[in-house]
Amino acid sequence: MAPSNQHHDIAVLMQRSTQGDRSALSRLLTLANSADHLAAVKESLEQRHACSPPVIGLTGSxxxxxxxxxxALASHFAECGERVGILACDPESPMTGGALLGDRIRILRAATSPEASERIFVRSLSTASGQQALPPNIDLMLQAMKTFGFDRIFVETVGAGQGDIAIRRVADIVVLVLQPQAGDELQWxxxxxxxxxxxxxxxxxxxxGSDRTLAEVTEQLHAGRAPSVPVxxxxxxxxxxxxxxxRAIDLAQASLKLRR
Ligand SMILES: Nc1nc2c(ncn2[C@@H]2O[C@H](COP(=O)(O)OP(=O)(O)OP(=O)(O)O)[C@@H](O)[C@H]2O)c(=O)[nH]1
Ligand SMILES: [Mg+2]
Structure with missing residues (x-):
């Protein structure tokens, strides 16, 4: 893309994405991820007043x-007729430098009907280092996603312990996923x-061990400042x-609307 045409081409892609063109959205995300085009994409997206679907983050080890x-979530909401966008952050392999696409395949396989899977858009993003839960340009990727008119956008972080906290800044609703565990020093x-x-x-x-973990998490939440967080x-x-x-996601979204 010649620099003089950059803004025009990006504007066309944004327009096409707004009309539901998946390949235009894909291309936009690719440009937003490339050093040569990042600045132009950023400028174009910033000028746009996008509608803002809720961003739901899933984090955990x-x-x-x-x-x-x-x-399961994507499949459920797509079956209900919604358009669902997913950014799945994959750890980049230090050996090959390539992103693992296993997540993407697992997500798509879960969609039950062909009509529903047509309403699901998945993009895998590699994080620059295995230690980061989210790629550094996640904000721009989300802005690009918002051109498409999804009903909900989900973001999966790389399970990176402390780094998971980064999701709080970009997501309206944060889902922390745990699994049953034994031992005194629990991961969360x-x-x-x-x-x-x-x-x-x-x-x-x-x-x-799931009942025990549930009881411990509930106790911890009640002892802290978040007794109303569903477990x-x-x-x-x-x-x-x-x-x-x-239902818990819908409820969290309903209370988000009240707060907005
Ligand atoms: N027993 C059992 N296994 C599950 C369940 N849910 C997922 N798994 C399995 O756990 C493994 C990891 O599942 P993923 O969904 O890839 O987990 P993830 O948190 O996305 O993993 P990363 O992206 O690598 O951090 C897979 O082998 C799943 O089949 C469950 O409810 N019960
Ligand atoms: Mg995963």
Missing amino acids: AGVGKSSLLG QKAGILEIADIVVINKADLP LKTSIARNEGLDEFY
């Missing part, structure tokens, strides 16, 4: 089931990330607790 839950106590959650989900409730149990493996989870 590696392997707790964030992508699996995201697949260590990282101190319980405070950032609007909803806590204990996933893998089919594994032993739920889900099992993707057994397809349990998911309806409550969808």
Whole structure:
């Protein structure tokens, strides 16, 4: 793209994305991620008054089931007729420098009907270093996503302990995903990330110890400043607790609207 045409081409892509053109949105995200075009994309997006769908962040340690839950959420809301956008942040492999696309595949596979999966858009983003929960240009990527008119946008962070707190700044609603665990020093106590959650989900409730973890998290929340944060149990493996989870997201969004 010649520099003189940059702004014009980006404006065309934004227009096409607004009309629901997925390939235009994809291209916009790619440009927003490239050093050569980043400044022009930023300028163009800043001039635009975008409608703002709620951004829902899923965070939690590696392997707790964030992508699996995201697949269920995306599928559910898409089945209800909504357009769902997903930014999944993958750790970049220090060996190959390439992003892992496993998350993307898992999310898409969860969509039940072809019509519903057509309403789901997934983009995997690699984080610059394995230690970062979100890529540095996440704000710009979200702005680009907002051109499309999604009903909801989900962001999955890389499970990076302390770094997970970064999601609080970009998401309207933060879902902290945990799994049953034993031992005195629990991962969420260590990282101190319980405070950032609007909803806590204990996933893998089919594994032993979920009731104990639920009781401990609830106690911790009640002792702190967030007694009203819902704590739920889900099992993707057994397809349990998911309806409550969808309802909790809707409730959190309803109270967000009241606050806005
Ligand atoms: N037993 C059990 N396994 C589950 C459940 N949910 C997910 N898993 C499995 O846990 C593994 C990790 O799931 P993911 O959804 O990739 O977890 P993640 O948090 O996205 O992982 P990262 O993105 O690598 O941090 C997969 O093998 C899933 O099949 C569950 O409810 N019960
Ligand atoms: Mg994942």
